[in-house]
Amino acid sequence: xxxxxxxxxxxxxxxxxYVVLLFAANLLERxxxxxxxxxxxxxxxxxLGAIVAAWTIMRALRRxxxxxxxxxxxxxxxxxxxxxxxxxxxxxxxxxxxxxxxAFAIWPIMAALWxxxxxxAQLRYR
Amino acid sequence: MNNRLKELRLxxxxxxxxxAETLSVSRQTVNxxxxxxxxxxxxxxxxxxxxxxxxxxxxxxP
Numbered sequence: 001x002x003x004x005x006x007x008x009x010x011x012x013x014x015x016x017x018y019v020v021l022l023f024a025a026n027l028l029e030r031x032x033x034x035x036x037x038x039x040x041x042x043x044x045x046x047x048l049g050a051i052v053a054a055w056t057i058m059r060a061l062r063r064x065x066x067x068x069x070x071x072x073x074x075x076x077x078x079x080x081x082x083x084x085x086x087x088x089x090x091x092x093x094x095x096x097x098x099x100x101x102x103a104f105a106i107w108p109i110m111a112a113l114w115x116x117x118x119x120x121a122q123l124r125y126r
Numbered sequence: 127m128n129n130r131l132k133e134l135r136l137x138x139x140x141x142x143x144x145x146a147e148t149l150s151v152s153r154q155t156v157n158x159x160x161x162x163x164x165x166x167x168x169x170x171x172x173x174x175x176x177x178x179x180x181x182x183x184x185x186x187x188p
């Protein structure tokens with residue numbers, strides 16, 4: 001069964017791993033100054049932490065009961081559709097002079113909408 | 127969907143947490159069903175009926 005406390009510990013550990021790998025990759029890159037394939041590998045090192053975080057979230061979703069999954073479905077739907085609308089609108093607005101939206105900006109948008117969606121869905125079923 | 131979950135639970139002097147543990151769901155889920163904000167799936171409705179040793183139609187009414 002889903003236990004929020006355990007989930008937050010696991011997710012926090014995965015995010016800590018991500019931060020450690022991010023700093024380690026930067027340090028190694030400066031120290032070794034690699035090129036070609038090794039440079040790409042070092043730049044991708046933090047993604048390992050992100051994969052662990054994603055796996056933690058998937059495991060949590062599988063442990064949830066049906067109402068908790070419904071809440072997450074509502075929240076993820078809001079996040080998915082909201083991000084689609086924002087990025088499409090931004091893409092059109094770029095033609096009018098708005099700065100280019102980097103790929104790194106997409107996830108924070110999705111995560112913020114996911115959080116807002118979770119709060120709204122929990123209020124609906126409270 | 128209307129239900130008698132709260133009435134039946136209180137009659138047995140079970141807390142929401144106890145019932146939730148029996149059903150392997152969260153306490154919030156029991157609360158949402160009792161308040162009519164969430165209609166359980168058929169498997170969960172069967173589990174609820176089994177926990178109270180009643181028929182589904184004795185607990186849930188359309």
